Amino acid sequence: MMKAALMFLQLLSLVILASCGGGKKGKLAFNDYYETANELKVEQQKTNxxxxxxxxxxxxxxxxxxxxxxxxxxxxxxxxxxxxxxxxxxxxxxxxxxxxxxxxxxxxxxxxxxxxxxxxxxxxxxxxxxxxxxxxxxxxxxxxxxxxxxxxxxxxxxxxxxxxxxxxxxxxxxxxxxxxxxxxxxxxxxxxxxxxxDQKVDVRAKKILEMKCFRCHANGNARGGFGSMENYDSLLNGKYVSKDSPEDSKLFTIVRDGKMPPNKQDKLSAEEQYTIRDWIQSSSVHPLEK
Ligand code: HEC
Ligand code: HEC
Incomplete structure (x- = not known):
């Protein structure tokens, strides 16, 4: 009884397969394959x-x-x-x-x-x-x-x-x-x-510094004796950045603590603050872990 039912099911699936294959008897001809590939290529080109x-x-x-x-x-x-x-x-x-x-x-x-x-x-x-x-x-x-x-x-x-x-x-x-x-x-x-x-962290960080700090600390302006921020290499290698402990870099803590910029309305948003930190970290000998 069980065996008969199984055979019936097998037969049924064969019939279904054959009808799906239509005239091609279930076999994809080489030409069909070629056409399909070509169509795909044309589609891909259109998308590109x-x-x-x-x-x-x-x-x-x-x-x-x-x-x-x-x-x-x-x-x-x-x-x-x-x-x-x-x-x-x-x-x-x-x-x-x-x-x-x-x-x-x-x-x-x-x-x-x-x-x-x-x-x-x-x-x-x-x-x-x-x-x-x-x-x-x-x-x-x-x-x-x-x-x-x-x-x-x-x-x-x-x-x-x-x-x-x-x-x-x-x-x-x-x-x-x-x-x-x-x-x-x-x-x-x-x-x-x-x-x-697609902006990388360094591009975003530099933009923030330009917007918020350059007025007073770049291109010849050196308020409080701190200038040349436009020179990013020396900034990252200078005394306001700690390579061993990026989180403790003054360049980061001073904005995190809201001390710079001096005007409170200009304070960096949390996202901006952490962009600065991530930038320092990305340039550090101890890149961002965790
Ligand atoms: C008598 C001179 C004088 C007049 C008049 C004057 N300012 Fe200033 N302003 C300064 C000086 C000096 C500075 C730079 C020192 C400072 O930031 O305190 C300055 C700085 C600024 C800054 C930059 C502040 C910053 O945070 O970088 C702005 C903005 C400004 N002034 C706007 C104005 C506007 C707007 C007016 C008119 C309503 C005006 N100032 C009138 C002398 C003046
Ligand atoms: C309107 C002008 C102004 C802007 C904008 C400004 N600063 Fe300053 N900054 C000062 C002045 C004035 C001092 C010196 C006095 C002081 O420390 O409060 C100073 C000092 C500093 C120092 C030296 C502190 C020290 O202890 O040696 C650092 C670092 C600094 N600023 C970072 C920044 C950063 C980072 C930004 C931007 C996020 C910024 N500042 C924006 C005016 C400015």
Whole structure:
């Protein structure tokens, strides 16, 4: 009985197999195989072409959008330039000529010194992109302006004591924030869309340092005696990085503990902090374990 049932099942499966094979009697002819392989190849080629085309389109779009957001930032500065011209120009505009009393005894003249230091920190004279001695990305300077306005830390006190009308008021703040926030948002969207893919830790870390530290510690600016951060090799081999114990590197602990950058609003996010650590670790003699 059992045997008969088994034989019946075997027979059934044979019938099914034969009907699936159709006219080919279950055997895949060489030609069929060849055609299938060719079709696959054509499909693969199409996919490759599309991938390359997409990549090309993406790169072109990226350049276009970069130009767009920079042009927009350039244009939109006109909305607030009057405030800057009224309240900040004497120290932050390269084209501004100091009155005669600013140009005498330049070695000890505080007016001259304020302009000199002010220009190192921020020059908006030629509009956006703004520049500074440390050569930070211009958007880092927009953020610094935003912070200085929110905290009312600019213009410097010795200046507003003499010119109280040049203090930033609520109306100025409203206008500057509207401008700055919109510019910052566009640059952030750009970063998210075009620059997050396949970036290695060192690229990401360097970007953070450029954004957050260069203003004061690079390209000739050396606040607190610490400069040349743009020279990444000496930075990694210098006294602020510990090769034996990357976690204890001052370059990391100082940002983790929120001591640098000095402005609290500029503090590195946890992700940014650990990017710095991972970068130090990746260059270390004891690469990241665990
Ligand atoms: C009398 C001169 C003077 C005027 C006017 C002045 N600043 Fe400054 N500013 C300075 C000096 C000097 C520095 C650099 C020293 C410092 O950071 O304290 C500076 C630094 C800055 C920085 C960089 C701060 C940082 O964290 O890197 C920003 C941003 C700034 N100023 C914005 C402004 C804005 C906006 C105005 C107008 C509302 C303004 N300043 C008006 C003298 C001036
Ligand atoms: C607005 C200017 C400014 C920015 C931006 C800034 N720093 Fe500083 N930094 C200073 C000043 C001023 C000092 C010296 C005074 C002090 O130690 O507080 C200093 C000192 C340091 C020192 C030396 C400390 C020591 O004990 O020798 C290190 C390291 C440092 N900064 C790292 C950084 C890093 C990393 C960043 C970016 C994440 C950064 N700083 C951003 C102004 C700045």
């Amino acid at each position: 072409d599309k991938y390359l085309q997409d990549k090309k389109d993406f790169a072109i779009e990226k350049i276009k959008v970069w130009k767009e957001i920079n042009d927009e930032a350039k244009d939109s500065f006109a909305d607030v330039r009057d405030i800057f011209n009224k309240k900040c120009i004497s120290c932050h505009d390269i084209n501004f000529k100091l009155p005669f009393y600013g140009n005498i005894l330049t070695g000890i003249n505080p007016v001259h010194k304020h302009q000199e230091d002010g220009l190192k920190a921020l020059n908006f004279g030629n509009g956006f992109p703004f520049t500074a001695q440390g050569n930070p990305p211009p958007i880092a300077l927009v953020k610094a302006i935003r912070n200085s306005v929110v905290e009312r830390s600019m213009p410097i006190k010795v200046f507003t004591v003499v010119y109280p009308k040049k203090k930033i008021n609520d109306e100025d703040e409203k206008r500057i924030l509207a401008w700055a926030d919109s510019v910052i948002q566009k640059f952030q969207d750009y970063e998210t869309k075009y620059n997050t893919l």
